[in-house]
Amino acid sequence: MHTGRGILKPKLREQLRPAFLAVIWLTLLTGCVFPLGLFALGRLLFPDRASGSLVTRGGIVIGSEFIGQNFSRPEYFQPRPSAAGAGYDGTASGGTNLGPLNPKLIESVRHLAEDYRKRNGLAPDATVPIDAVTASGSGLDPDISPANAQLQVARIARARGLSEEAVRRLVADYTQGPQLGFMGSFRVSVLGLNLALDRAAPLPSH
Amino acid sequence: MHWLEDFVFVAIVVGLARPVGLYLVRVFERKHTFLDSALRPAESLLHRLLGVHSDQEMSPRLYTLCFLLFSALSTLGLFLLLLVQHWLPGGPGDRYLTTPMTAHLAANTAISFSTTTTWQAYAGETTLRYLTQLIGLVSQNFLAGAAGLAVGIAFIRGFARENSNTIGNFWVDLVRALLWVLLPLGGVGSLLLVWQGVPLNLAPYTQAHTLEGGVQTIAQGPVAALEFIKNLGTNGGGFFNANGAHPYENPTPLVNFLGLLAIGVLPASLTITFGRMAGRSRAGWVLLAVMVVLFVGGLALCDFAESAAPPQLARLRVSGGNMEGKEVRFGIGSSALAAVVTSNGATGSYNSMHDSYQPAGVLVPLVNMLLGEVIFGGLGTGLFSMVMIALVAVFLGGLMVGRTPEYLGKKITAAETKLAVLYAVLTPGVVLVLTAVALATNAGRAGLVTNTGARGFTEVIFAYASSMANNGQSMAGLNANSVFYNVTTAVAMLAGRFALAALALALAGRFAAQRRLRTTVGTLPSDSVTFGVLLLGTVLLIAALSFLPALALGPIAEALQH
Numbered sequence: 001m002h003t004g005r006g007i008l009k010p011k012l013r014e015q016l017r018p019a020f021l022a023v024i025w026l027t028l029l030t031g032c033v034f035p036l037g038l039f040a041l042g043r044l045l046f047p048d049r050a051s052g053s054l055v056t057r058g059g060i061v062i063g064s065e066f067i068g069q070n071f072s073r074p075e076y077f078q079p080r081p082s083a084a085g086a087g088y089d090g091t092a093s094g095g096t097n098l099g100p101l102n103p104k105l106i107e108s109v110r111h112l113a114e115d116y117r118k119r120n121g122l123a124p125d126a127t128v129p130i131d132a133v134t135a136s137g138s139g140l141d142p143d144i145s146p147a148n149a150q151l152q153v154a155r156i157a158r159a160r161g162l163s164e165e166a167v168r169r170l171v172a173d174y175t176q177g178p179q180l181g182f183m184g185s186f187r188v189s190v191l192g193l194n195l196a197l198d199r200a201a202p203l204p205s206h
Numbered sequence: 207m208h209w210l211e212d213f214v215f216v217a218i219v220v221g222l223a224r225p226v227g228l229y230l231v232r233v234f235e236r237k238h239t240f241l242d243s244a245l246r247p248a249e250s251l252l253h254r255l256l257g258v259h260s261d262q263e264m265s266p267r268l269y270t271l272c273f274l275l276f277s278a279l280s281t282l283g284l285f286l287l288l289l290v291q292h293w294l295p296g297g298p299g300d301r302y303l304t305t306p307m308t309a310h311l312a313a314n315t316a317i318s319f320s321t322t323t324t325w326q327a328y329a330g331e332t333t334l335r336y337l338t339q340l341i342g343l344v345s346q347n348f349l350a351g352a353a354g355l356a357v358g359i360a361f362i363r364g365f366a367r368e369n370s371n372t373i374g375n376f377w378v379d380l381v382r383a384l385l386w387v388l389l390p391l392g393g394v395g396s397l398l399l400v401w402q403g404v405p406l407n408l409a410p411y412t413q414a415h416t417l418e419g420g421v422q423t424i425a426q427g428p429v430a431a432l433e434f435i436k437n438l439g440t441n442g443g444g445f446f447n448a449n450g451a452h453p454y455e456n457p458t459p460l461v462n463f464l465g466l467l468a469i470g471v472l473p474a475s476l477t478i479t480f481g482r483m484a485g486r487s488r489a490g491w492v493l494l495a496v497m498v499v500l501f502v503g504g505l506a507l508c509d510f511a512e513s514a515a516p517p518q519l520a521r522l523r524v525s526g527g528n529m530e531g532k533e534v535r536f537g538i539g540s541s542a543l544a545a546v547v548t549s550n551g552a553t554g555s556y557n558s559m560h561d562s563y564q565p566a567g568v569l570v571p572l573v574n575m576l577l578g579e580v581i582f583g584g585l586g587t588g589l590f591s592m593v594m595i596a597l598v599a600v601f602l603g604g605l606m607v608g609r610t611p612e613y614l615g616k617k618i619t620a621a622e623t624k625l626a627v628l629y630a631v632l633t634p635g636v637v638l639v640l641t642a643v644a645l646a647t648n649a650g651r652a653g654l655v656t657n658t659g660a661r662g663f664t665e666v667i668f669a670y671a672s673s674m675a676n677n678g679q680s681m682a683g684l685n686a687n688s689v690f691y692n693v694t695t696a697v698a699m700l701a702g703r704f705a706l707a708a709l710a711l712a713l714a715g716r717f718a719a720q721r722r723l724r725t726t727v728g729t730l731p732s733d734s735v736t737f738g739v740l741l742l743g744t745v746l747l748i749a750a751l752s753f754l755p756a757l758a759l760g761p762i763a764e765a766l767q768h
Binding site for chain 2 (some may be wrong): 006008009012015016017018019020021022023025026027029030031032034035037038039041042043045046049050051052053054060061062063064065066067068069070071074075076080086088089090091092093094095096097098099100101102105106109110113124126127128129130131133134135136137138139140141142143144145147178179180182183184185186187191194195198
């Protein structure tokens, strides 16, 4: 038999004390000390990130770098459809959860695609990039695909009085490739791009 | 191009398996490690506080009872905290907490987090106070994860020891798992996440004045404190409703990749820990190789299904792979990789909505969970799931060639076979019975608020497979916050965590008491390619025998409707 070590009597009652104390002390360690230490370091090293990477303009918080927001005016690049609340509700993240055969999904995509073509002056049988007509998982997707952005360039240029070339350059500036060259996808940050548009050709209301 | 990310992921997991696996051997055999000077004093202090004598050993029975007792008290503590959480100070304000914390939701949530399932019948941003997430959920992500690792190590000791009637001390293993593994890795990982943009604050929800003149309220919170440990402990419950799809939980592809490594590396490395402690290193590599083959197969199918243009949408002249429920920054590639890793790794932290996956795309995560997550699997628990199937494989192999079944020098007699078979039939038993009950009752069918037909069936079996496998991911179209689902999923979570662990530890106890047989010409070698193929076949055979009829009613029926 295994030797050199004490063997505990199989009495559950004697284990009640360590069990109770383990829950208390280890909860304190992992649920209080750990987060407090992390807060101290995280807020010291990356205060802006810890606060949610908020974006300000003229001293006013206009959103977060990572959280998509609604744009419906023709002068702005438009984000993906959103199932978060009434659309881009930052307190109600989520997707549609519609299955691929669900008639609601197919009807919704049909409408969104027709709408997208009309809005961007495309032919009625033009192919539409899928991210433009499907909802993201979070409903707060901050990005669109480069193909989606390209199809909106002509509309933006017209509405802003900019050359298509100038808008295309801005799109290129706000397009990111896969991180470190191999993680994730090509994407265009909608909020960053729209802020740049406002700087390049301010709207009359601003 | 997204195969490159998949390849790098597998390469890192396999590359780290040996160093990490051997580090775990040193930690749990209490040999010297480079962290000792800092951690030994902390360990001594905790032993004193808990009244634990580190040289005392437990029988398998007592080890199991301590694991149960610790989990029961954790569940009770979390349940009480959830019931009183609306009196806790701090954000988010009451007007955002619109989901009432009913007793059945609190019980379901408490069981869910103390079993590492972290199934969530609620949405984080509309239900929980920041302090509940920190004190209640962050702590259970650590503690339940560490308890699972401890049980996995105790199971390994069954093969490592001979003529022994003990398998370690639960409290010593628990403390070691926390101090030497989860806390240091969790600390470094969480900081990396803050650097990449995961928030860490207790601020009120932000009122942003959008460019078009609207007001957008943005949920905040100490997200980074939960985000990394939820993956490292193979828990997976998100801070927000959308879990890993939420840009605050998973702001960049790098955060996503780190999270997937956190899920996969430790469970994969435990195969090497197992081989080394059992004195048969090659047997550990065989288990890992079988896992990698199954992983790559599942990933290829899921990625292929999601990358193809959905036929219903292609008809509407929409181009590209299935992006419904997926985020642009992840695209198809990182989404499918996350679906497969999280469903293998007992971690529900998906970054895309599985309910909107194609039939073959959702089949892969479902089968991964129904298999009992033998590919990498839950922290500690995944290893014994795979070894249990190895025992069945040994038994079948023994029948075929007429040799005495034995595995790593331990004899598989009738008693051991019974325990392994009981283990193998428990998951189909619980999952299929509960699915049948849900579909046969109005209360069960009331959950199908989004999809119907074959997809609705898949949602229900997915919920129970996820609960039983202590995974926690859902096809979120199912409305699961009802008395019926809160009770039945809790039953599956308890069976999946405690019944399976009790069987595994009972078996470990029997093996520890045996002496180790010498390898002879009559031994069926368990560290050869042949055995790997036999094991692979057994995994697929058990899955097919147990679940093919059920799968035919769900994803397979749906695929035929295309």
